[in-house]
Amino acid sequence: MNSVTNVELKNNVVVITTEGYLNKDLGEEIQKAAQEHMVNGSNKILINLERSNIVNSIGASILIELIEELQETDGVLAFCNLATIIEKTFKIMGLTKYCESYSTQEEALKSMS
Amino acid sequence: MSKKPTVELKLPILKNMELVATQTAEVVSKHMDLSEDKAGEISMALIEACINAFEHSESKSEIYIHFLIDDDNLTIKVIDKGKGFDSTNVKIPNIETKLTTSEKKRGWGIMLIKELMDSVDFESDHTGTTLTMTKKKNTK
Numbered sequence: 737m738n739s740v741t742n743v744e745l746k747n748n749v750v751v752i753t754t755e756g757y758l759n760k761d762l763g764e765e766i767q768k769a770a771q772e773h774m775v776n777g778s779n780k781i782l783i784n785l786e787r788s789n790i791v792n793s794i795g796a797s798i799l800i801e802l803i804e805e806l807q808e809t810d811g812v813l814a815f816c817n818l819a820t821i822i823e824k825t826f827k828i829m830g831l832t833k834y835c836e837s838y839s840t841q842e843e844a845l846k847s848m849s
Numbered sequence: 850m851s852k853k854p855t856v857e858l859k860l861p862i863l864k865n866m867e868l869v870a871t872q873t874a875e876v877v878s879k880h881m882d883l884s885e886d887k888a889g890e891i892s893m894a895l896i897e898a899c900i901n902a903f904e905h906s907e908s909k910s911e912i913y914i915h916f917l918i919d920d921d922n923l924t925i926k927v928i929d930k931g932k933g934f935d936s937t938n939v940k941i942p943n944i945e946t947k948l949t950t951s952e953k954k955r956g957w958g959i960m961l962i963k964e965l966m967d968s969v970d971f972e973s974d975h976t977g978t979t980l981t982m983t984k985k986k987n988t989k
Contacts, residue, residue, distance in 0.1 A: 757868065790871065792896050793957035800947055800954040807948070821889030828964045829957055830944030 738762040741787070743769045745778065747849035751841065753784040758791040758822070763798030770802055770813075779811025782844050786817035791825055803834050812836075816844040856916040860899070862908065867899035870914050874925075877916045881923060883986060890965040891923065891984050897958040898927040898980050906931020906978060921987065922967070927980045933973040 738756030745751075750773040752766055770781045781802070803813050816838040818826070826832050838844035858873055860866045871892040878888035895914070902912040908931035917924040942956045963969050966982040973979070 757865065759865065790868075790892070790896070792867070792900060793961055794900065794955060797954040797957065800944065804948050804954075819889070820886060821893050824890070824965075825893055825961065828961055829942075833944065834948070 738788075740765045740769050743773075745773070747845050748778070749780045749782050749845055749848045750778050751782045751784060751845075753787070755787040758785065758788045758795040760792075760794045760798065762788070763795035767798050767802050771805070774805065774809070774811070779806055779809045780848050781806065781811065781813045782841070782848060783813070783815050784817055784841050785815055785819070785822060786841075789819040789822070791822050793825075793829070796825060796829055796831065799831060799835075800829075803831070812848065814838065814844055814848060816841050854918045856918070858914040858916075859911045860914065861911050862903050867896045867903070870895050870899055873914075873916065877918060877923065881918060881986060883923070883984070887984055887986075891925070894962045894965040894982055895925060895927070897961050898925075898982065901958045901980075902927055902929040902931070902978070905934065908932075908977070922983050922985045924981060924983045927982075928977065930977040933975050933978050934971075936971040936973065 738759060738761060740752055741755045742753040750770060752769050754762060754766065756762065766783060806813055814836040818837055823837060856873060856877060858870060860869060874892050874895050875888060878891060906929040908929045910930050913928040915926040939959050942960055946952055947954050962982060967985045968983045970981045971978060
């Protein structure tokens with residue numbers, strides 16, 4: 737099952753937790769969840785990918801769209817708990833130039849809050 | 850001389866069917882005692898190769914994947930019977946350009962495959978495309 741399993745506001749950071757294959761469908765679901773908070777002024781988004789250990793470039797491309805949308809409000813997108821191959825994929829695509837990657841959600845929230 | 854073991858898959862063009870290929874790749878990688886990092890890179894490259902074959906070849910039939918197991922390397926062929934393409938005409942994507950222009954954010958597949966595998970080759974004409982990619986067992 738590929739889905740967003742939880743969305744919550746923690747210390748002014750929108751934490752989006754996922755499960756399964758980060759493909760086009762899950763990418764769009766993440767984008768929609770983020771946008772729902774962005775319209776209310778939140779512009780710090782953390783995606784917890786602990787339970788997503790596989791990705792494709794279409795899903796990752798949707799995250800580039802999200803970076804673009806967040807740049808309009810000087811917002812930030814960050815990730816935590818990335819599988820090694822996802823981190824490598826994001827690095828090759830250049831996402832890591834624009835997004836911090838943290839080992840744990842706690843570490844991310846401490847830094848982003 | 851004994852014949853090298855080969856695993857062959859035939860995949861219908863259906864949503865998320867690339868995951869069938871990655872599951873097979875995981876089994877083959879374990880059989881070859883490849884590292885987890887290399888196995889992940891092979892699966893990722895295979896996902897992108899399958900998506901390219903599904904989406905861009907405009908093939909109406911299945912795609913074929915051959916895993917050729919050797920002592921020193923794994924060679925994977927992804928074969929479609931689509932319209933073919935000119936790999937020299939594929940634009941190298943750049944995130945800065947994508948973020949500062951209206952350029953579509955997609956188009957990363959071939960770049961990822963080339964970065965993740967040790968060698969990549971395309972043979973393509975109007976009857977289809979064969980992508981051949983290799984991962985060496987003992988190099989970084």
